Amino acid sequence: MISANLPILHVIVPLIGAPLGLMFRRSPTGAWLLALIISWFTLADSLALLLIVSGGEAVSYEIGDWAAPWGIEYRVDMLAAYLIVIVSGIGAVTMLYARQSVEAEIPRDRIYLFYTMYLLTLSGLLGIATTGDTFNLFVFLEISSLSTYVMVSLGAERRALTAAFRYLVLGTLGATFYVIGVGLMYQMTGTLNMADLVNRLPEVAETRTILAAVAFLTVGIGLKLGLFPVHVWLPNAYTYAPSVVTAFLAATATKVAVYVLVRIYYTLFKGGVFETLPVDEILLALSIVAIVAMSAVAIFQTNVKRLLAYSSVAQIGYMLIGISLATITGLTAGILHLFNHALMKGALFLALGCVFFRIRSVNVDDMAGLAKVMPWTMAAFVTGGLSLIGIPLTVGFVSKWYLILATLEKEWWPLAAAILFSSLLAVIYMWRVIEVAYFRERPAGAVSIGEAPLAMLVPMWVLVGANVYFGIDTDLTVGTARAAAALLMGG
Amino acid sequence: METVIGLFNYWIVIVLMMAGFYIVIAQENMIKKMVGLSIFQVAVFVFYISMSNVFGGTAPIAAEGFTRYSNPLPHVLILTAIVVGVATTALGLALIVRIKEEFGTIEDDQIRDMEEHGEESGA
């Protein structure tokens, strides 16, 4: 029974867990245990799925036994399984980390609500990656987004509220744009099922309605993923959300939105959309601005969380560059960076969570001399930073390597130069933090603090270890990304 | 003339949509922003519903004497979208209530001033 229902269990188990979480009003630990168990269950389920689809065959599941174009179909192919593993893996690790951090940052009587919202977000994100129905995707998008707004607003400072509100306004606009796009496609093809759309879209691909649909879908998903000019919600939302939320969101939510974009361009339109509309050139231009300008903005931030948030916008630029190159190597690099960026941003934000746990601040100046008192945390931060810059033997190097290979394949030297330049900017902003933490003295009257608790260090180092491990042994990640890219380009 | 009258439902949708969108962008008052957002969403609902109309078709319920039915699927989709819209509005208003408690105002420009001058510290 379990094996036949694998493609749906990872979506419905968190969904069932969410209302159950409401029972743990007086017991934050109970709510945490529930979330932890469910997260690890989804990870196990997603690994099993990856194993099944790694042969190249997609798994399909018809909800309620209604046949595919009429009922809702869940369809897990290589790319979907890869993304599901990313989301559930990050979820499993952050939950392991979450208990003490959440207790320190969220009022005790609201903790059970936090875990309920986390489970809903998890279910929504996994649902987006799993579903084969464009409208069902919208529903999951909004399940995850609405619960994300709540989680952001749980931040300790009052600015978390305005950050959440602005995120809500822009996020809702994005989702509504997406619905318009889906509606236009439905109008021309009469179907919402992705597999069915693939067959019916080519006939009408040149019509103005479909071109408008592509524009709406691109802008809508662009709003959700923090595409450069419409990323304005992202820095505040990441800065003021609780640490655990920031780590989870930075590592998963934007990745899932990038996945939706890949699905639209390469699965639905089979890349043909680039011939009728210059979406790829627009995305490429915006991404180049993003990787340079946002890295430059990051240098001038005093709040390290905000610094990393701007860096996230730049990193999303790398993924979009890979995707808009429309070659197998480019797409491989983009998909690879989905995974790798999740690892490094997850590790960095978890390290910041440890810092906040001890010194109740993530300002650069307050981190002076921190390396002496929290050596393990800062070492993790440095490793994550090296990975972000793209030093060999880390995952950041692997994805940048493939990205530069892809640009060289097209002989676009200036683009390769821009990528390297933006990496240099990353060196500067990471160095600012490292310099303060390692080479300045702790201010005289500072409270004496110790290392973060082991329960937080271990999950953080698991992610840091993954940064290094997948930087050396690239078979699994590159292999899967390349296979997924080949399927998308060839299929 | 044909494009104006024959496609009148789309003109209504576009006018509503742009009106809502404009309110979201131009108004500083957060409640008004939520109102604009709702109008924007409703425009999309109207778009879906008008799209599913079949000329001469009745409500899609099997009954004696009718053979032409409107397409029921968009109705179902929009029922879901309306629920999402209600949830969004409720959450947005709840956030506005909390913002009012914390900042004492719901004018976005005033709040931005407070944020920029009052608490540069961040974190």
Next chain:
Amino acid sequence: MNRHSILRVVAKLMIPYILLFALYVQFHGDFGPGGGFQAGVIFAAAFILYALIFGIENGRKVLPARINRIVMAGGVLLYCLVGLAGMFLGSEFLDYNVLGPTPVAGQHYGILLVELGVGLTVSSTMIAIFYVFAGQDI
């Protein structure tokens, strides 16, 4: 104390019928227009009307927020359990065919239970939203 007596009398007259209509929409939903969403909102409307006219304190006595929250979660759980039941009986998630002796009967039970779950959750969510906003002091 006797202010708004017309409102009170009219509301008292109407509330039972609104509730009854909600139940009709709920349980007639598998034959005609209706279903859990609409019924839930109508049901909640009757309750909110009661609380508006007779005071939120009386409303809270009829349906304490704690119980409301349990109903809210319970509705979702009922929906999911029906889905899981289909799975445990050897078919797909939310497959109603296997729930009854014949597929038609199964569909009947399935949709009835699922819509009941939807109705419970929608009505209690609406009431919860009302409670939260009505309880504010601004």
